[in-house]
Amino acid sequence: xxxxxVIDQPPYGGWAGREALDMAFSLAAFxxxxxxxxxxxxxxxxxxxxxxxxxxxxxxxxxxxxxxxxGVEALLADSDDCNRYGLxxxxxxxxxxxxxxxxxxxxxxxxxxxxx
Amino acid sequence: xxxxxxxxxxxxxxxxxxxxxxxxxxxxxxxAAIKAGHRVERVFLYGDGVHLASALASPPSDEPHWxxxxxxxxxxxxIPGVACIASALRRGLVDEGEQKRYELSASNLLTxxxxxxxxxxxxxxxxxxxxxxxxGSD
Numbered sequence: 064x065x066x067x068x069v070i071d072q073p074p075y076g077g078w079a080g081r082e083a084l085d086m087a088f089s090l091a092a093f094x095x096x097x098x099x100x101x102x103x104x105x106x107x108x109x110x111x112x113x114x115x116x117x118x119x120x121x122x123x124x125x126x127x128x129x130x131x132x133x134g135v136e137a138l139l140a141d142s143d144d145c146n147r148y149g150l151x152x153x154x155x156x157x158x159x160x161x162x163x164x165x166x167x168x169x170x171x172x173x174x175x176x177x178x179x
Numbered sequence: 180x181x182x183x184x185x186x187x188x189x190x191x192x193x194x195x196x197x198x199x200x201x202x203x204x205x206x207x208x209x210x211a212a213i214k215a216g217h218r219v220e221r222v223f224l225y226g227d228g229v230h231l232a233s234a235l236a237s238p239p240s241d242e243p244h245w246x247x248x249x250x251x252x253x254x255x256x257x258i259p260g261v262a263c264i265a266s267a268l269r270r271g272l273v274d275e276g277e278q279k280r281y282e283l284s285a286s287n288l289l290t291x292x293x294x295x296x297x298x299x300x301x302x303x304x305x306x307x308x309x310x311x312x313x314x315g316s317d
Contacts, residue, residue, distance in 0.1 A: 064305075079193070082226045082266065089297035095305075174304065179193030179226045179314040 065096040065136075067172040071103040074123045075115055080108065083178035084126055091134035098172070099130065102141035102164050105178075106148050109140055109155050127156060139168075187218045189303030192228035194315030196245035197238065201313040202231045206249060208311065213256060220307045222253065223300045224262040224292070227315055229272050232262045232292035250289050260292040261299045 068087045070080045090097040101108050113124045130138060140150075142161040152161070162168055169175055190209060194201025209219050224231055236246045253260045262272060267288075268281075274294050278286040288294060304310045 066304075078269075079226060082193075085265065086225075086297060086300070089301055093298065093301045095301060174310065176191075176310075176312060177314065179228070179312070 064173045065098070065171070066090055066174040066176065067098055067100055067169065069100045069102065069175060069177045070105040070108060071101075072178055073104040073107045074113070075118055075120055079178040080105065081123070081126070083176070084123070084130075086176065087130070087135055088133045094134070096136055097134075098137040098139060099135060100139040100141070100162070100164065100168075102144050104144075104148070106140050106144045106150055109138070109145075109159050110150060111154055111156055124156060131158060185217050186212070186308045187220045187306070188212055189220055189300070189307040189310040190222045191300065191310060191312045192222065192224050192231060193226040194313060195227035195230040196236065198227070199315035201228065201315055202245045202249060203243070205311075205313040206245070206252060208313075209252065209258075219256065219258050221259045221261060221299065221303050222249075223303060224260070224266070225297075225300070226263075226266050227270070228313075229262045229267045229270055232260065232267070232289050233272055234287045234289040246289050250291065253291050261295050262288070262292055263300070264294045264296055267294050 068083050070083050072080050074080055087097050087099050108123050113122050115122050138159045139162045140159050141164045145161060190205050192201050192205050196202045212219060231246055231249055233246055238244055272288060273283055273286050274288040275286045277294060
């Protein structure tokens with residue numbers, strides 16, 4: 064039973080994405096297979112060199128760097144949305160897999176949850 | 180009407196009452212599911228959804244009191260209602276235990292809700308036949 068957690072909202076403007084990330088880490092902590100999909104404005108989570116100090120928030124880049132350590136299986140990003148936001152592969156965090164967000168992708172998971 | 184193949188549901192609410200319709204839609208769903216012979220295994224409040232467990236909400240008397248309506252529903256059907264501890268502490272929702280731990284001036288958790296970790300959600304997903312999410316508007 065593998066779960067896909069979908070983050071479709073940009074970082075820093077709200078807490079839903081962070082809380083979705085906590086859900087993914089929690090599943091991994093209980094040895095439940097889980098992957099994260101970033102799509103829409105959510106692909107901005109994966110941008111290298113984030114400096115959110117001026118908005119007094121912790122960098123989500125650091126949180127995501129910990130994902131493989133916590134046991135999150137894959138960080139997926141919608142390739143069209145990466146293009147839309149000017150995220151060429153060199154600007155993405157390490158370890159991100161570009162995918163097409165389509166029915167075939169979702170069919171590979173038994174559970175899907177969106178950031179609230 | 181009874182369904183011949185009853186489901187068990189874990190319901191996750193992430194939208195707050197009075198800023199989203201999530202608690203209301205979730206309650207309508209839960210009532211309909213039980214009426215149709217299904218089972219609601221647990222309700223998990225996450226993110227802004229934890230505001231549903233506040234004992235201090237005081238809407239005008241001519242508006243539905245969603246925290247009390249949910250509380251009565253959970254008690255009537257003996258369904259566990261769990262508010263995520265990390266979401267709850269950030270938003271100022273605490274039980275007596277957390278009040279003591281953080282030396283706060285009050286506690287405000289409505290019965291029968293309890294505060295616990297995301298493990299409750301993980302377990303609900305594993306044991307229920309379906310997990311449904313009721314989100315806010317953003």
